[in-house]
Amino acid sequence: MSQSLHLFSPSSSGVALPKHSLRFTPSVSTSNRRFPVTSFPRRCCFAIRASASASSDPKVLETENGKPEVLSHVTASPEPAAVSSDSASIEVDAVTEVELKENGFRSTRRTKLVCTIGPATCGFKQLEALAVGGMNVARINMCHGEREWHKAVIERVRRLNEEKGYAVAIMMDTEGSEIHMDDLGGAPSAKAEDGEIWTFTVRAFGSSRPERTINVNYDGFAEDVAIGDELLVDGGMVRFEVIEKIGPDVKCRCTDPGLLLPRANLTFWRDGSLVRERNAMLPTISAKIQHHLETKQNEGEEWPWKAVGGDRFGDIGETKNTVICWRRVDWLDIDFGIAEGVDFIAISFVKSAEVINHLKSYIAARSCDRMADDGISLLQCSDIAVIAKIESIDSLKNLEEIIQASDGAMVARGDLGAQIPLEQVPSAQQRIVQVCRQLNKPVIVASQLLESMIEYPTPTRAEVADVSEAVRQRADALMLSGESAMGQFPDKALTVLRSVSVRIEKWWREEKRHEAMELPEVGTSFSDSISEEICTSAAKMGFSILGKSNNLGVDALFVYTKTGHMASLLSRCRPDCPIFAFTTTTSVRRRLNLQWGLIPFRLSFSDDMESNLNKTFSLLKARGMIKSGDLIIAVSDMLQSIQVMNVP
Numbered sequence: 001m002s003q004s005l006h007l008f009s010p011s012s013s014g015v016a017l018p019k020h021s022l023r024f025t026p027s028v029s030t031s032n033r034r035f036p037v038t039s040f041p042r043r044c045c046f047a048i049r050a051s052a053s054a055s056s057d058p059k060v061l062e063t064e065n066g067k068p069e070v071l072s073h074v075t076a077s078p079e080p081a082a083v084s085s086d087s088a089s090i091e092v093d094a095v096t097e098v099e100l101k102e103n104g105f106r107s108t109r110r111t112k113l114v115c116t117i118g119p120a121t122c123g124f125k126q127l128e129a130l131a132v133g134g135m136n137v138a139r140i141n142m143c144h145g146e147r148e149w150h151k152a153v154i155e156r157v158r159r160l161n162e163e164k165g166y167a168v169a170i171m172m173d174t175e176g177s178e179i180h181m182d183d184l185g186g187a188p189s190a191k192a193e194d195g196e197i198w199t200f201t202v203r204a205f206g207s208s209r210p211e212r213t214i215n216v217n218y219d220g221f222a223e224d225v226a227i228g229d230e231l232l233v234d235g236g237m238v239r240f241e242v243i244e245k246i247g248p249d250v251k252c253r254c255t256d257p258g259l260l261l262p263r264a265n266l267t268f269w270r271d272g273s274l275v276r277e278r279n280a281m282l283p284t285i286s287a288k289i290q291h292h293l294e295t296k297q298n299e300g301e302e303w304p305w306k307a308v309g310g311d312r313f314g315d316i317g318e319t320k321n322t323v324i325c326w327r328r329v330d331w332l333d334i335d336f337g338i339a340e341g342v343d344f345i346a347i348s349f350v351k352s353a354e355v356i357n358h359l360k361s362y363i364a365a366r367s368c369d370r371m372a373d374d375g376i377s378l379l380q381c382s383d384i385a386v387i388a389k390i391e392s393i394d395s396l397k398n399l400e401e402i403i404q405a406s407d408g409a410m411v412a413r414g415d416l417g418a419q420i421p422l423e424q425v426p427s428a429q430q431r432i433v434q435v436c437r438q439l440n441k442p443v444i445v446a447s448q449l450l451e452s453m454i455e456y457p458t459p460t461r462a463e464v465a466d467v468s469e470a471v472r473q474r475a476d477a478l479m480l481s482g483e484s485a486m487g488q489f490p491d492k493a494l495t496v497l498r499s500v501s502v503r504i505e506k507w508w509r510e511e512k513r514h515e516a517m518e519l520p521e522v523g524t525s526f527s528d529s530i531s532e533e534i535c536t537s538a539a540k541m542g543f544s545i546l547g548k549s550n551n552l553g554v555d556a557l558f559v560y561t562k563t564g565h566m567a568s569l570l571s572r573c574r575p576d577c578p579i580f581a582f583t584t585t586t587s588v589r590r591r592l593n594l595q596w597g598l599i600p601f602r603l604s605f606s607d608d609m610e611s612n613l614n615k616t617f618s619l620l621k622a623r624g625m626i627k628s629g630d631l632i633i634a635v636s637d638m639l640q641s642i643q644v645m646n647v648p
């Protein structure tokens with residue numbers, strides 16, 4: 001078996017490059033950039049047989065957010081496939097179609113959009129409006145609401161995907177170990193005025209809560225704070241000074257007035273520095289649960305946190321009386337996420353790669369159990385991607401190792417801005433985005449992108465500039481928080497993200513302003529290296545020169561990928577033309593929906609590239625997504641090949 005990179009030019013039907021000489025050198029001039037459709041020489045292919053399930057699946061093609069189309073007469077045989085010529089049987093993906101009409105073929109939006117779902121957007125119609133508006137990922141935040149509420153949202157998104165053909169992925173965000181306030185007894189907000197005295201306490205009050213009293217979720221709160229400390233709500237939206245401690249009650253004077261929101265995050269500062277010693281940021285597990293733990297441990301029972309071990313997870317034997325761990329509720333949420341088959345789990349307040357590694361093994365073990373229980377096949381069972389939220393000083397310290405261990409990262413600027421000086425947040429963002437790109441992990445820029453749109457229908461100029469900067473940095477995705485969760489204008493906020501993204505992407509493409517980034521090799525095996533070379537070469541051919549068109553006038557990159565890896569390698573190069581990513585499973589398709597520039601489709605394909613291409617051309621032409629004469633570069637992880645051709 002040999003591994004070859006095949007480049008097609010007008011003078012040759014296929015060139016097999018020798019091993020270790022996989023540099024792409026354009027062999028054609030731009031004046032002669034239309035190629036005949038060439039056939040793939042099967043004798044020199046590195047071929048992986050199509051899996052049984054791929055060939056027995058109904059022949060389906062789905063676009064990013066489009067309805068599935070069943071093409072019963074398409075075969076997966078290695079012979080050139082019979083393809084549908086009946087365009088009427090092909091339903092057009094609403095979102096991609098709208099964006100294609102709005103922006104033209106080459107100007108589809110590359111930046112992906114994540115919306116936090118909350119009371120303002122949890123209904124079916126509201127979710128549908130977001131999907132139509134370009135939401136690629138729906139985020140649910142386990143800090144807020146009950147599990148039942150989140151379950152209902154997940155079910156609605158699923159129904160939306162099934163009934164209306166979208167591929168909206170679901171991201172579950174864990175509560176994490178931060179200290180936060182209670183839900184204000186159900187009130188939407190509370191106003192703290194200058195000089196007022198408020199009590200922060202761990203005492204439970206039930207319905208008879210005294211005025212200006214806030215419950216705190218962290219048992220050690222009163223012990224850890226000191227008189228004179230500064231208490232910041234949501235990173236400084238409201239500030240208090242600690243003036244007195246009475247048992248579990250901490251009396252504070254408001255020094256910076258503002259609106260307290262339910263479950264707002266709390267940090268405390270001493271002499272200008274964030275207080276982090278004594279594990280102040282990690283809630284101790286409650287005595288009740290600890291007792292339960294010890295009893296069960298004595299019975300020799302296995303524990304989820306035991307299974308993943310490590311001090312941060314509360315290895316029970318080691319920390320008898322002060323078990324420090326992710327709170328039990330996080331584990332229950334993680335189990336919930338696995339059972340619901342969410343696509344991403346975002347982990348709040350990650351401190352080290354160890355946390356991510358443990359969680360990934362846990363998910364893998366749990367997913368296998370689930371697979372066995374449900375009798376579902378390996379291909380159907382998605383492994384859930386783990387997103388590391390970078391929102392603490394520790395996470396910045398261990399940034400590279402955390403991102404390397406994760407499947408992606410989030411620049412969680414809300415809490416990050418409460419832990420480092422605000423003026424350092426932009427450079428931290430730039431660094432995180434850059435490290436993610438180098439390590440080939442998708443990155444989301446989150447929090448306060450359009451904060452004023454919670455209340456107003458138009459953004460501030462400064463917010464538009466902030467969104468533009470994240471797009472310019474070519475982050476994979478932008479995220480709405482309060483704007484979509486509880487704001488008055490969720491659809492308008494999404495429209496702003498969408499239109500600013502498209503405009504800035506186009507501007508930078510035309511101006512050729514993007515600095516080239518040195519991308520180190522990420523793979524470890526020879527086969528990985530070949531995939532990287534192939535993708536780099538293909539993407540290079542898809543780059544523009546002189547602000548006009550790309551080297552060869554390439555209209556789109558096609559990638560046929562089972563795991564999604566080759567698609568992400570192409571995305572990482574941030575080429576100028578759109579990337580159509582074809583994959584065989586819906587879960588991989590949904591996951592690819594988070595990555596820059598990918599238009600993910602589900603398609604049953606075989607290991608015969610010629611038949612795959614013919615089938616794809618026919619389907620996409622019928623949708624008006626490509627036309628005869630368009631120049632396509634196709635790569636595939638089954639054959640590790642590159643093909644350059646015109647759509648017939």
Ligand SMILES: Nc1ncnc2c1ncn2[C@@H]1O[C@H](COP(=O)(O)OP(=O)(O)OP(=O)(O)O)[C@@H](O)[C@H]1O
Nearest residue numbers: 116117118119141143144145261414481482485486
């Ligand atoms: N499921 C929900 N139910 C009620 N309110 C919600 C829900 N999700 C979000 N919200 C509201 O929207 C606001 C912004 O949501 P988001 O989850 O992005 O912020 P956050 O709580 O600051 O995030 P994190 O806790 O991850 O740092 C929250 O402060 C809350 O008021």
Ligand SMILES: CC(=O)C(=O)O
Nearest residue numbers: 412413414415446447
């Ligand atoms: C999103 C989030 O968790 C933050 O900004 O803090």
Ligand SMILES: [K+]
Nearest residue numbers: 173174175348
């Ligand atoms: K959270």
Ligand SMILES: [Mg+2]
Nearest residue numbers: 391412414415
């Ligand atoms: Mg946060």
